[in-house]
Amino acid sequence: MFGLSGKCALITGASRGIGRAIALGFADAGAEVAVLARGTDALDQVADLIRRRGRRAAVITCDARDADQVKAAVADAVAQLGRLDVLVNNVGGFASAGPFLELRPEDWTETLRLNLDSVVHFCRSAGRLMVKQGSGSVINIGSVAGVGGVPMLAPYAAVKAAVASLTQTLAAEWASSGVRVNTIVPGWLTTGLTKTMSGNQEVSDGLLRAVPTRRWGEPEDVVGAAVYLASDAASLTTGSTVTMDGGMTSSVGGPAMIDLLALGRITV
Secondary structure, three states, X not given: OOOOOOOEXXXXXXXXXXXXXXXXXXXXXXXXXXXXXXXXXXXXXHHHHHHHOOOOXXXXXXXXXXXXXXXXXXXXXXXXXXXXXXXXXOOOOOOOOOOHHHOOHHHHHHHHHHHHHHHHHHHHHHHHHHHHHOOEEXXXXXXXXXXXXXXXXXXXXXXXXXXXXXXXXXXXXXXXXXXXXXXXXXXXXXXXXXXXXXXXXXXXXXXXXOOOOOOOEXXXXXXXXXXXXXXXXXXXXXXXXXXXXXXXXXXXXXXXXXXXXXXXXXXX
């Protein structure tokens, strides 16, 4: 039940970090995988690793902020793989960090387009296919920032909270059509997005004050949850949130324990 043999998946933001780890994890579990990002260089490497595992791989370039490009990308994935059973909305990030009152309007706009509009575009295009075929699994990658809020990351926290809300709404709307929609909420992981945090000892220590396990996670820590949600083992799981944050949001004080002075030293 936990295998993905016979399933075809599309993973956005798959050139590195969480997306790359999930792509390889899906291939290990038996899935055929379409990997998507804005550029092809790193994607070609991921696709090669998928093929070495004996699975088909499709490489697709797309600006996830553009609805027309997303529609074409989903059609391309289906054309290359034959069908679409799983969508992982992983593309996202932030280009600025700082106090709320110092953020520019464009900081909000760009963060919204990259982290929320992209999810909306892919859910619309892939959702139509899945609802029509009567089955499918959508996995949205959220963030601990969207659960309790994170100082200095107001736009990112706000849009990730919106993704969690959208997940629950679509889960309710699509349940009768056999399409499941869930969210994975990672905590602090060592990725390209967080390298300025994990690589700065003072900032890292300030963040980990709020994490009971006192360590950074790795992208591979997310793979097991993603494989489960994509598999038939999760047939009754929809509208759910799988949180993988080292106990941060469940601990007393939670995100409030973050060292604000350390966060104030973040540079993006």
